[in-house]
Amino acid sequence: MLIERYIYLAIALFCIGIVGVLARRNAIIIFMCIELMLNAVNLLLVAFSKMHYAAGVAKNATAGIDGQLFVFFIMVVAAAEVSVGLAIIVMMYRNTHSVDVNFLNRLKH
């Protein structure tokens, strides 16, 4: 499969995530769109890892394995991020009784 197609797919998923972050006001949906962007990047990393494997397998039997390990570490970081982020959203809901990010403007005043 040509690598461009994977790049186009990842770009499209990433931009859908961006639109979600910009157009929605529910904090949880914004958080989910961030997860979507992370997954678009993960998909592209795996595709590039397979591309480097195809190019360098003659010299090195594990060429391109770093990309897949990076994806593994991104998943680790994403899991930690989600646990802390959801705790913050729950705390925000307890204080304001809403998940609307427009109420989070107290630093402005």
Place this chain on the structure above:
Amino acid sequence: MDISQVLFYALSAMALGSAIMVVISRNPVHSVLWLIITFFAISGHYILMNAQFLGIVNLIVYAGAIMVLFLFVIMLMNLNAETEPQKNKWLKLAGVVAGGCLLLVLVAALKQAEVKGQVAMLGTGDIGLIKNLGTALFTDYVVPFEISSVLFLSAMVGAVVIGKK
């Protein structure tokens, strides 16, 4: 058109369609369910590229753990389409236009890129198998692996401290 290409296009259409539904669904619970479908499609892509370990880990960690956490929080707060905060429709339009511009710029930049004609191998190659990934993880990447355990511990402590207040 062989079977892997058909699968590629089907999984891509599934991922893009459900990703769009995540953004446009009114009900947050529906958004979570559409996002789970997106993650299944992305796992299908991983398995299509023979990255079997990542495909299964993506299912277990994202679709299994993280999305259930989201679902728990949404149900805990009793969110639904009625309590959904409404946004000015001009601001929504501005967000869509900004995202579309980013898409345009990235695609235009890709036209000049040097990656043209390179292929990502589908269905073959054994770097995605758990044996090779584990060997690389515990030899070359053992320090980051141990550091990530500290990260997990701090995230756990942080979540408990924030949630307790």
